[in-house]
Amino acid sequence: MRSSMHSVKSVKDIDSNILNLRHSSKEIKYNFFLHNKKETEILYLQLNAFLIADKNATFENLQAVFDSIQNNYTSALNDFYAEAQNATIEEIDITTVINFNRELFTSNKVMLMSVKDFLLQEKLAGYFNEIPVYRT
Numbered sequence: 833m834r835s836s837m838h839s840v841k842s843v844k845d846i847d848s849n850i851l852n853l854r855h856s857s858k859e860i861k862y863n864f865f866l867h868n869k870k871e872t873e874i875l876y877l878q879l880n881a882f883l884i885a886d887k888n889a890t891f892e893n894l895q896a897v898f899d900s901i902q903n904n905y906t907s908a909l910n911d912f913y914a915e916a917q918n919a920t921i922e923e924i925d926i927t928t929v930i931n932f933n934r935e936l937f938t939s940n941k942v943m944l945m946s947v948k949d950f951l952l953q954e955k956l957a958g959y960f961n962e963i964p965v966y967r968t
Contacts, residue, residue, distance in 0.1 A: 835946035842939035849932040860919045864912055864929055868936055871904045875940055879947050889951040891960060897944055898963060905937040 843850075853865035878897055881887040912929055948960050 833946070835942045835949065839939045839943040839946065842935045842942070846932050846935040849928050849935075852928055853932060858919070858921065858925065860912070860915050860921060861925060861929065863915075864908065864932075867908060867911075868904075868933070871908070872936065872940065875901065875944075879943065882947055882951055889947075891952065891956050894944065894948050894952070894960065895963065898941070901937065901940045901944060905933060909933050 850865070853861050856862045856865070875897070878887070882889040882894070887893065909930070912933075916926065945960075949957050952960060
C-alpha cells in the first residue's frame with residue numbers, strides 16, 4: 833500500500849509539469865508528453881494483466897517490466913536531449929522535462945514494486961528488491 837501511495841504522490845508532485853507539457857505549443861515538449869503518456873498506458877495495462885491473472889506474474893516477467901521502465905526513462909531523456917540541440921527551448925522547459933521524467937520514473941517503479949509485493953511470494957519479492965533501482 834505504501835508503494836502505491838508513493839506512486840500517486842510522485843504523479844501529484846508533477847501535476848503542474850503534466851499540464852505544462854500537455855498544453856505546450858512547443859512540439860518538443862508536447863511530443864515528450866505524448867511519448868510518456870503512451871508508455872505509461874502500456875505499463876499500466878501490463879500491471880493490470882498481472883493483477884487479473886491474464887499474464888503470469890513471475891519474477892522474470894516483473895523484472896522485464898522493470899527493465900522497460902528503466903529503458904524508457906533513459907531513452908526518453910536521451911531522445912529529448914538530442915532533439916533539444918536542434919530546437920529553441922528555454923532552460924525552464926528543460927528543467928520541467930527533467931523533473932517530469934524523474935518523477936514519472938519513480939512513480940512507475942514504485943507502482944511495479946507495489947504489484948510485486950502483492951503477487952510474488954515474500955522470498956521472491958525480497959530478491960526483487962535487490963535489483964539496482966537505477967542504471968545508466
